[in-house]
Amino acid sequence: MALEKQQREAERRAAVVEILAGVFPLSDRACRVALRAVTAAARGVERDGGRTGRAEGVGCTLTAAPGVVGRVDGVTWSVLVPGRQIVFHREGVGGGAVSLPQLSGGTGAVAVCVEVAA
Numbered sequence: 001m002a003l004e005k006q007q008r009e010a011e012r013r014a015a016v017v018e019i020l021a022g023v024f025p026l027s028d029r030a031c032r033v034a035l036r037a038v039t040a041a042a043r044g045v046e047r048d049g050g051r052t053g054r055a056e057g058v059g060c061t062l063t064a065a066p067g068v069v070g071r072v073d074g075v076t077w078s079v080l081v082p083g084r085q086i087v088f089h090r091e092g093v094g095g096g097a098v099s100l101p102q103l104s105g106g107t108g109a110v111a112v113c114v115e116v117a118a
Contacts, residue, residue, distance in 0.1 A: 011029055012029075012033070012056055012057065013057070014029075014030075015027070015029045015030040015032075015033045015056070016030075016033065016056065016057040016058050018030040019033060019034050019037075019058050019088050020058070020088060020089070020090065022088070024072070024073045024074075025073045025074050025075045026072065026073065026074045026075070027074070027075060028074060028075060028076060030074070031072065031074030031075070031077065031078075031079070033055060033056050033057075033058055034058065034060075034072045034074075034079060034088065035072070035079050035112075035114070036055035036056060037053060037054060037055040037056070037058040037059065037060035037088065038053075038060050038062070038072065038079055038081060038086060038112055039053070039055075039112055040053025040054055040055050040060065041053035041060040041061060041062045041110075042062060042081070042110035042111075042112050049063055049064045050062060050063040050064070051110065054091045054092070057090075057091050058088055058089075058090075058091060059088065059089045059090060059091045059092065060086065060087070060088055060089075061086075061087045061089065062081060062084040062085070062086060062087075062110060063084060063085045063087070064083065064084065065083060065084055065085045066083055067083075068083065068084070068085055069081065069082050069083075070082075070084045070085050070086035071086070072086060075117075076116065076117050077114055077115060077116045077117060078114070078115045078117070079112065079113070079114060079115075080112075080113040080114070080115055081110065081111065081112055081113070082111055082113070083110075083111075084110060
């Protein structure tokens with residue numbers, strides 16, 4: 001049991017490293033962690049044109065970007081966020097600590113879509 005827990009924790013840490021490295025497509029495990037972070041940010045409070053959330057050691061900031069579709073590509077599926085740019089960072093870092101463009105708009109609900117590769 002303890003060995004399984006250690007293995008899951010090692011896999012989670014590897015997924016976090018993979019996401020923060022910014023090399024796409026992400027593995028399935030990393031893409032699932034990224035989706036949780038994006039979803040947490042989408043549910044967050046809008047501040048200064050952005051929303052920040054975190055999941056499993058990954059912080060995510062979504063900034064308003066009209067006409068843009070933010071994407072996180074995995075091997076077999078992708079996460080799409082229309083009207084937002086996606087920035088991943090270490091958990092606990094975000095908002096003013098991450099260099100983000102100041103764009104107008106984006107005070108409504110944030111749509112998060114999952115697209116499965118054919």
